[in-house]
Amino acid sequence: MTRPARIDVHQHVVPPFWAEALSANGGDPSGWHSPKWSPESAIEFMDSQQIATGVLSLTAPSVVGWKPDERRDMAHRVNDYTAALVARNPDRFGNFATLPLPDIDGALAEIEYAFDKLDADGVVLLSNYQGKYLGDILFEPIWAELDRRGAVVFIHPGKPAIPTIDGIPGPITDYPFDTTRTxxxxxxxxxxxxxxxxxxxxSHAGGFLPYASHRFAELAPAVRSDVPDTETLLATFRRFYFDTALSSPSGLPSLQAFAGVGQILYGSDYPYAPASVGASFNAKLDAYEGFNATDHAAVNQGNAMRLFERLNSSL
Structure with missing residues (x-):
């Protein structure tokens, strides 16, 4: 069955200057490799998978490894590069802007530039920055500014501050864990x-948040006096949006039961998930019988159209 053209909220940009400089600036501590990528190869993958638009984001470790005085410049260059791709292909690409966190002042300046000068579709945040998770008081100014703008925020996992398991790079097991933590x-x-x-x-169907949400919501009020009751916590958990990137058929029923179809967005994780892997997961998503035709259309495109007003005019 032909599905509506997808809007991919979890697709990565790999600027060549960033990839070339990464190894000299801490590398990728997760143990993953930087894949070959170009705008042309991204569009080729998108065409093969009925993806109309890929909203591009820089993956972990982002620009965290750069020296503080160089971090702002690299984030700025990445955002300019991605915005230029969008300008040339406004119907094919979107832009989640990179912020030079944990530099709060630099991040606030980049938010202003990204939204007011580049017309970014949102921002990408890592699940943690040097061991500080996004609910930490350190990030309050960032959340306040993003809230003022009513921004879309894509949270991508980063490596937690623990060693990877020998032979198992962080994205395989540690990334879903870190998404859940934050x-x-x-x-x-x-x-x-x-x-x-x-x-x-x-990202990635929320890690294991949908699967373990009742555990969190029941236990938290038992050990903390400053949190709402269980039902209120569950309602707040359900306000997140969840992308389908690398989500297994066995995980989709839990995600659907917890979040509801209206909070689920399509994601591929290309190119860090190779094209063959992306195609495999797309086939599983399309074959998922828990969604009817209306549900599939909402997940593939309709829900994202509500989040990204720009795409309503460009698609």
């Missing part, structure tokens, strides 16, 4: 309530 902290520390105008997308 999401739970965002809710328990009240960030999602204080900054409710921000629309937050969690």
């Amino acid at each position: 999401a739970v902290q965002l809710v328990l520390n009240g960030v999602m309530d204080r900054y409710s105008r921000v629309k937050v997308i969690l």
